[in-house]
Structure formats: structure tokens, C-alpha cells
Amino acid sequence: MKMNSFSKKELFLHIFSILSYQFNENFATEFLSLYEKMTFKFSKNTGxxxxxxxxxxxxxxxxxxxxxxxxxxxxxxxxxxxxxxxxFRVQVQSDVSEFIADGKSVFAKHVKTVDPNLRLGNEVFIVDEQDNLLAVGKLSLPPNYIPYFQFGSAVNVRQGINSKKAKKS
Incomplete structure (x- = not known):
């Protein structure tokens, strides 16, 4: 079934259920708090x-x-x-904050704390030691492994607060 044929209420419930599964109901509620001001783009081929x-x-x-x-x-x-x-957070050391904000990957050795309920592949918010947002990305190591790694990426950063994509929006 093509999503662009959903009513506005059906689309809301569909998006809410995905966000509730991916994150939780509180997150879904907060994300969709601007639902009346939201617009949606659909694929021309698949709908x-x-x-x-x-x-x-x-x-x-x-x-x-x-x-x-x-x-x-x-x-x-x-x-x-x-x-x-x-x-939903990965907290990093202050001394690497600028690199992360520029969109660089988070290395395991720079992680201070991580939400223990996260799983490999989850969407995460990367924050500094004062809980200021630095970037968004995807967890590339299970949280319980991170303290034991001194090499390698813990989070693949998709967008930092100082990256070019962020500045345009």
C-alpha cells in the first residue's frame, strides 16, 4: 500500500508506531509534537x-x-x-568535541558514557560532557564493548552541528 494514500491520522499513527519501536513512545510524542506543521515527501515510484x-x-x-x-x-x-x-546518547570527552561537531566519527576511546539500552545500529545523539548536542549518528559498537576498545569507531557520525549540511538548514 502506498503511504501517500493514507489519511493524515493514519500517517500520524504509522510514523508514531515506527518511532515508538525505534526509540520509545515519549520520543515519538516529542518528535511529532509539530505534526500539524510537518510536511512529508513521498517517493514518486513507490509512494x-x-x-x-x-x-x-x-x-x-x-x-x-x-x-x-x-x-x-x-x-x-x-x-x-x-x-x-x-x-539515546553517547557522551564524549570534551577534548574531542570540536572534531565530533565537525562531523568526524566517534572513536571508542573518547566515549565517556553511553546509554546501556542502546543496540548496535541504533540512532544516537552525540553529546559533550555538559550534555550539549554535537552530532547525530549510528552506533557501530554494542555499548558494553565500548569501554574495552582503544581503537576503532564507536559511532559513525552522519551530521555534526558544525557540518555544512547543518549550517544550510
Missing amino acids: KLKHIYANNILQANYRASLGTFSLTIDAAKRVLNKIKFPT
């Missing part, structure tokens, strides 16, 4: 949801192959302060 915008600013991309959303910095800025620490 599936591709992008979510709020006030004409990209908030999330839907990855149909995985059935999950990848979030943008703008969505993280809007939602992060409403989510209790350490939920």
Missing part, C-alpha cells in the same frame, strides 16, 4: 515516505529498507532537551 519536514526544515529521512528513520541535527536540537540523560 513510500521518504522525508519529514517541520517548518520546511528536514527532520528525518525514512530508510524503507530498514523501516527506520535517520534523524537530522535539527530534529535532535528540537527533541534532545526533552529526553532524560543518558537516553
